[in-house]
Amino acid sequence: MEEPQITSPGTSVINPKVLIMMADYGHDPTETAVPYTAFKNAGYDIKFATENGKPPRCDKKMLEGFTQKLLGAKKEVVTLYKKMAISEEMRHPLSWSDPSFSLDPFDLVVFPGGHEKSVRQIIESPIVHKLVLDYFPKTKKPSKKVIGAVCHGVMVLSESKDANGISVIRDCNTTSLPAKFEQAAYWGTRAVLGDYYKTFGAQSENTEDSVRKVLADPSQFKASLNPGPFTVEDEQYNYISARYPGDAELFAEEIIKLFESFHKIV
Structure with missing residues (x-):
């Protein structure tokens, strides 16, 4: 067992248990590998989970060929992804459909994004929705449990609704993929890639609209069209969200900073 980290004078961090929840295929490699690497470097105990325990694989279009060079992961991120893909954690994930599976043992649950339709x-998983409905309320401050979501990962939360159709993030401040980003990517590549950038098909609503409509007030959706790093931390819950791959590094940094704040030595 690793010793607790000392990150700076006066600060002690107990290594959090992290779970990265994924579909079998299609997540964005930057939104997955960058946080994974940051948490790994911080000494966190990381596990992955897929529906039936199958090792997940990120979107090939973001990792290979002209699509990678044009719109995909940066070269250094491809290197991080390859290292992550052969890790024990990613090669041997848990199964989130196992009847005994629970999110409770984890201090941090992360939902990376990705626009490939397989996500x-x-x-849309009722099993995941039930897991989130149970776990999300446990992140209410001053809890030390945390949820993080990027891009389409936020839709896992927005679609996790109780019997009355109320989403777990109804009262939260959040961000997700801005509609203008999604539309620019879709129309800019439509002639070559068809509806690749529309996860639910060419005529489907934008991710931003899907998230906004479950909020108590649309103003809770925080958007920035500046391509520079941007994240949102909710005031009531330990919930941090981000928009797209360009936010992945800051997203991980803000989560790590949040855990550090839990364990400051007074």
Whole structure:
């Protein structure tokens, strides 16, 4: 067992237990590998989970060929992804459909994004929705449990609704993929890639609209069209969200900073 980290004078961090929840295929490699690497470097205990314990694989279009060079992961991120893909954690994930599976043992649950249609496996999963409905309320401050979601990962939360149709993030401040980003990517690549950038098909609503409509007030959706790093931390819950791959590094940094704040030595 690793010793607790000392990150700076006066600060002690107990290594959090992290779970990265994924579909079998299609997540964005940057939104997965960058946080994974940051948490790994911080000494966190990381596990992955897929529906039936199958090792997940990220979107090939973001990792290979002209699509990678044009719109995909940066070269250094591809290297991080390859290292992550052969890790024990990613090669031997848990199964979130196992009847005995629970999110309770974890201090941090992360939902990476990805627009490839296969990610609908997790966005639409009633099993995952039930798990989130149980776990999300446990992140209410001053809890030390945390949820993080990027891009389409936020839709897993927005679609996790109780019997009255109320989403777990109804009262939260959040971000997700801005509609203008999604539309620019879709129309800019439509001639070559068809509806690749529309996870639910060409005529489906934008991710931003899907998230906004479950909020108590649309103003809770925080958007920035500046491509520079941007994240949102909710005031009531330990919930941090981000928009797209360009936010992945800051997203991980803000989560790590949050855990550090839990364990400051007074």
